[in-house]
Amino acid sequence: MNPIDTRSLRWLGVIVPLLSWAIWTVIRSLIWHQPFSPIATLVELLIIAVGATLFANWVATNLERGEAEVRRRSEHLEALRQAGLSLTTELDIANVLQQVVDQSRALVQARYGALAVMGGDGQTVEQFYTSGISKEVHSQLPGAPEGLGILGALHRDGRSIRIADISADPRAIGFPEGHPPMRTMVGVPIASKGKYYGNLYLTDKRIMLPSGGVIDGEFTQEDQDLLAMFAIQAAIAIENAHLYRENQQIAVLRERERIGMDLHDGVIQSIYAIGLLLDDARHRIDTAPEQTRAGISAAINSLNEVIADIRSYIQHLRPQRFQGRSIKQGLEALTQELRTDTLLTVDLQVDDQAATVCTARQADEFLHIAQEALANVRKHAGASAVKLQFGFEDGLLQLAIHDNGAGMDPTQVRRSQGNGLRNMRSRARALHGEFRMETAPGAGAKLFVTAPIEKRDA
Structure with missing residues (x-):
């Protein structure tokens, strides 16, 4: 809507009445031959000019106020709309x-x-x-x-x-x-x-x-x-966020149920069958040694098949452990688990601002990297202390994990074909970031994962 030109309106409010009065004065003099009085005419002119000016200003002022009120309310409604839209982008x-x-x-x-x-x-x-x-x-x-x-x-x-x-x-x-x-x-x-x-x-x-x-x-x-x-x-946005979290929890429960069914119907049944083979071999070990030997070989082959089955299952399973958790919540859970299960001294430092800008997708990748790294520290490092830091580094998000363990030859890191390091590098690539590890024999290990800040969906 175009704004009203109140300045022109003020002038028109004065000029139109004066022109109308002038025409009326001429008509009176020419048609009805009324005598012309300069003083009376001047008084009429002043009265009409003042009255027209006051009325034009009053009308224009009220129009300006009304227009300003409409504009202000429109701005408020637009701000309200933008505020509401911003809430819908966050879950x-x-x-x-x-x-x-x-x-x-x-x-x-x-x-x-x-x-x-x-x-x-x-x-x-x-x-x-x-x-x-x-x-x-x-x-x-x-x-x-x-x-x-x-x-x-x-x-x-x-x-x-x-x-x-x-x-x-x-x-x-x-x-x-x-x-x-x-x-x-x-x-x-x-x-x-x-x-x-x-x-x-x-x-x-x-x-x-x-x-x-x-x-x-x-x-x-x-x-x-x-x-x-x-x-x-806001209430609707909060309700949506609650529903989203409940759906995430339901998804976790369904995934647990699916995993339980898969393990029960596959791996557990296979292990149970192997147990029967070994129990049978135990009873025949004195009376039929050849059959016992064959039974044990069959049990070993079955165990190898189960191990291969579990490994394949793990590689194709999408973990749900960290779904719905922020980076700070996930790191706190991992460090608490490490303190509980080991005698390690664990120090955790999380920059709250970095945790806020870290998206759920990034948090999931960072947490799985941290989980694998801490598992390696527990199994292989022989460390007594480990330190985790999450924050900013040169404008990027960074996860850093330091331990004071035995360390290893850097060439082994570069040549390693194990799943652990390969998975961590793969997750760093999924973050469009970089994976770096610094280590030396007797000097512990330092792991760094950096990733750019992602924009949240608008």
């Missing part, structure tokens, strides 16, 4: 919740934002996501709020609230030590189809001036309505 529940609070803060121009996910009892805050608060300030806070005061009122009432001065509200119980000061607030519940997910809070409204400056203001009813509409979209 990890933690990332969805963080995006909800980030997008809502930008939507209503708030300095701070927070999202509280309530626990199963409906009283305590189970998860708490913030936006606009620096890491330093966040680290000084005592933890998630207890759901009392104004935050508890929103949860108990289940209705949106808007407060001009938090400190003056009778429901306020103050802020904990280290909490940034806040004055204005708007909060809405996040719910969909009768299911309640949590509450969204925005504080300290910021108003952008035409000059480019920013001043503090109060949240409006329009801000509250806009946030309520976004909360509905």
Whole structure:
């Protein structure tokens, strides 16, 4: 829609009445021969000019205000649409919740934002996501709020609230030590189809001036309505993320069931048959040694076939162990398993920002590389300590694993034909990255896997 030219409208609002008055004056003088009075004519001209100017300005000003209001609402709706679309591209529940609070803060121009996910009892805050608060300030806070005061009122009432001065509200119980000061607030519940997910809070409204400056203001009813509409979209996105996670869990259970059936009907039955052969040979060892020897040979051949069958099964099986886990969750699980099963000292360092940008596909490949590398450390390195690091290196994602074990000749690494190193190199290629290993006899081993940051689907 093209904007209205209010400047031209103002001029037309003055010129048209004056032209009409001039024509009427001429008609009066020429047709009805009314006497011409300069003073009366001047007074009429001034009255009409002033009246026309005032009326034209009033009409143009109201049109400008209406146009600005329409434009502002269109911008808000577009921002709401973009915020909603951004939520649909993410399926990890933690990332969805963080995006909800980030997008809502930008939507209503708030300095701070927070999202509280309530626990199963409906009283305590189970998860708490913030936006606009620096890491330093966040680290000084005592933890998630207890759901009392104004935050508890929103949860108990289940209705949106808007407060001009938090400190003056009778429901306020103050802020904990280290909490940034806040004055204005708007909060809405996040719910969909009768299911309640949590509450969204925005504080300290910021108003952008035409000059480019920013001043503090109060949240409006329009801000509250806009946030309520976004909360509905957020609830749908959260529900989709929950459904995705449930589907992943169902897929894991189905895969476990399939593997169990395959093992039961194939490998276990073969092993059971071999057990019968060996048991028969045990009873014949004294009375029929030749038959016993033949039975043992048959058992060995059957065992070799089972081993080949298992190896083939493993090579064609797509692992599901790390499905649905972030890189940080997966590395924590692997290191905990290593500490439990061995006497190794294990140190894990994960850069939270790197873990956030690591996609699910990349996490799956990185975790399988880490699993294979740690298995090699446990079996062959003879190490007493191992260190895992995940973060950034020259703008790339990097997984680094160091051990203080026996190490090996670098030429053996280059010539190795084993499945372990080959699989790790293959997974690094799948990441469009690089696999590198540094080792020497008696100097332990250092493994590095780097990969470019992937763009999430838009």
